[in-house]
Amino acid sequence: xxxxSSTAESPLGTPARGTVPRAFRPALAALVxxxxxxxxxxxxxxxxxxxxxxxAAAAAYTLGATPNQVTALSAxxxxxxxxxxxxxxxxVGTALAVVLLLVVGYALDSADGQLAxxxxxxxPAGEWLDHVIDATKIAxxxxxxxxxxxxxxxxxEALLAVPLVYQVVATVAFxxxxxxxxLRRAEAAKTGVAAPVGRRTGLLYSLAVVPTDYGLMxxxxxxxxxxxxxxxxxxxxxxANAAYLVLALPKWFRExxxxxxxxxxxxx
Numbered sequence: 001x002x003x004x005s006s007t008a009e010s011p012l013g014t015p016a017r018g019t020v021p022r023a024f025r026p027a028l029a030a031l032v033x034x035x036x037x038x039x040x041x042x043x044x045x046x047x048x049x050x051x052x053x054x055x056a057a058a059a060a061y062t063l064g065a066t067p068n069q070v071t072a073l074s075a076x077x078x079x080x081x082x083x084x085x086x087x088x089x090x091x092v093g094t095a096l097a098v099v100l101l102l103v104v105g106y107a108l109d110s111a112d113g114q115l116a117x118x119x120x121x122x123x124p125a126g127e128w129l130d131h132v133i134d135a136t137k138i139a140x141x142x143x144x145x146x147x148x149x150x151x152x153x154x155x156x157e158a159l160l161a162v163p164l165v166y167q168v169v170a171t172v173a174f175x176x177x178x179x180x181x182x183l184r185r186a187e188a189a190k191t192g193v194a195a196p197v198g199r200r201t202g203l204l205y206s207l208a209v210v211p212t213d214y215g216l217m218x219x220x221x222x223x224x225x226x227x228x229x230x231x232x233x234x235x236x237x238x239x240a241n242a243a244y245l246v247l248a249l250p251k252w253f254r255e256x257x258x259x260x261x262x263x264x265x266x267x268x
């Protein structure tokens with residue numbers, strides 16, 4: 001998710017229509033100094049994907065691309081990777097293709113939001129597009145694993161429900177994260193009080209929550225070259241994500257209850 005609704009002033013100014021700015025290094029420098037807080041971000045997203053996205057955003061700015069164009073390219077890479085996963089036989093070539101396409105797609109998913117901030121802020125339509133694509137990829141990624149296992153069961157007949165359970169966990173987690181953030185921002189806008197910021201932002205927390213990192217899921221597909229290893233890792237990631245969701249949902253609920261309610265229309 002790139003969160004493109006900000007309307008802050010651009011560090012470099014919006015490039016004029018029809019021009020191709022030659023400003024990669026200044027754009028990269030501006031992005032380094034204008035990063036979003038890394039509150040709660042897992043290690044890969046925080047230390048690897050954000051940097052890849054920064055380089056991609058600076059390159060896109062240099063080429064005069066728009067955030068929505070970067071979002072479209074991200075979607076094309078991601079869904080191409082998911083298609084390869086669902087349709088191609090397991091092997092080294094398939095593993096490398098899936099990982100490359102998903103990693104590039106995820107980096108571009110970070111780049112679109114960074115590019116929007118560099119150009120002076122995004123729009124509700126851009127944020128909507130970004131979230132819809134994210135929700136779709138999360139839903140279909142695990143269906144692609146299910147299709148792959150149906151085609152090549154290799155002793156996994158008893159585990160065919162695992163990708164479907166993973167899809168439920170991932171979809172609920174994505175919706176809960178997005179909705180929690182939106183409700184915090186909405187309440188902050190009503191009260192004029194800044195939305196609460198998570199306190200656990202250090203390296204240890206980033207490492208502790210890395211099993212929930214979509215980037216780690218992308219890298220795990222390299223094990224498609226050795227299906228038994230991928231099965232073990234995939235099941236382990238499901239267990240970790242389910243445990244995280246079980247712990248996080250009550251916490252988010254308590255945090256939202258602690259937010260000062262509006263005078264009218266408050267739910268118990």
